[in-house]
Amino acid sequence: MISFLRRIGNRVLFRLEGLGRATIMWGLAMATLPRKGDMTLLFRQIYSIGVMSIAIIVLSAFAIGAVISLQFYTQLSRFGAEDAVGAGLALVLLRELGPVVTGLLFAGRAGSAITAEIGLMKTTEQLSIMEMMGVDPLRRIVAPRLWGGIISMPLLTAIFNVVGIYGGVVVGVYWLGADAGGFWSGMQDAVDVREDIVKGMLKAAIFAVVVTWIAVFQGYDCEPTAEGMGRATTRTVVTSSVLILALDFFLTLSMYGDF
């Protein structure tokens, strides 16, 4: 019994220690705001993390928007409420699916790449030699990726929302024949800038912080072996995905829950 409790205690302490290290690293990296000379590094990361993710975001958004529109139209047309397709599509995308799916795709595409890149740099002692040259890897390697992710993901979410709505228009209006005027005016009536767009983007910003934080920490803290890198990359995707889904519930509860 005592050894069982000790094992649990050790595991809890180990997790807390990891959380402490992650928090210190995040604090130090966030405190190093990009300086004038670091802007090239930041733009390079925005390109690599954000711009290179656009293709997967656009494809996924179009498909998801099309499917939602198809499902809404099929169900709502039974009651003659096709005009509500636009409103439903926009609210689902802006409030939930935009930030959540972008976060999940971002974790899978950019998060795993960040972890693998930093992990490989650690394994090949590139981070150590940087430290020995008097260059802080937190400023040079971690901070640009952290800020690059935090800037990129909300923008990717905006792209996701726009393309998703367009996907819904293509299926709902152009293919299934819903009335375009009803579609757009329904959407215009239903969507509130502060309630839907701003709160959705706030979610995206929170997910961006969480995913990039996990990704850079897992890379920076990974065991410097091939297995260690593999485990770290897996942990980035799994932990980020679970946290995004869990956080989404609580954020939705606090933003839209009326209790």
Add this chain to the structure above:
Amino acid sequence: MQQDYIIEVEDLCFTRGEKVIFDHLNLKVPRGAISAVMGPSGTGKTTLLRVIGGQLRPDSGKVLLNGKDVCTMGREELFRARRDIGMLFQTSALFTDMNVFENVAFPLRVHTNLPEDTIRDLVLMKLNAVGLRGARDLRPSQLSGGMSRRVALARATALDPDLIMYDEPFTGQDPISMGVILTLIHDLNEALGTSTLLVSHDIHETLSIADYLFVIADGKVIGEGTPDQLKANESRRIHQFMHGDPDGPVPFHYPADDLRFDLLSEVE
């Protein structure tokens, strides 16, 4: 007035988990000379370099670099102090997203405000010194092990540091690369007037180049002196190490039960 020693390690204690790596270790590295730390594998030679570079904090003791204690330095002060140190890792640790030229230019770009044409000239001079001016556009993946180490050496000397530390510079090198690296370490030390500290277990190469040697084992310095002094040392442990005897105070066998007992146990 300059001190006689560039590094002074005093009463250094360092443990990793249960294992004691350094137990009140003391050594002083002379300024301007090529000094070498030798010892069997696993005695903490690389760890010693990392402690001197401030990458690992000891449990107790002092590591004075140019008279300042590395162990008590804050983060910013430590990064500033490291600008006077060049380091060559066993893996070369070249930046894989940069070509050879950019690797050598990296410390100059980060730590100086030199104009681009001056950086270009300096990098080409450094690369020329290691014989790789013609390889400036190659990527690290296109270099052999020996070439990578020479590029890393050029990068380590880019800022003309006071101290250059080499971690096992001869490991895994063919005879020609070995000869080139030996010559480069010696010539760079002479030409730049730097102090050199290398850790190695390659006895012949190290003896041929070092002015002063430290032999460490069991967390302590068990012998030190010039190559001739160490060769003449009558301590059994130093004799075993210097002559590469397979058995002696450092046993050939890892501690184990009696062989007969082990074999009989298997039969049962």
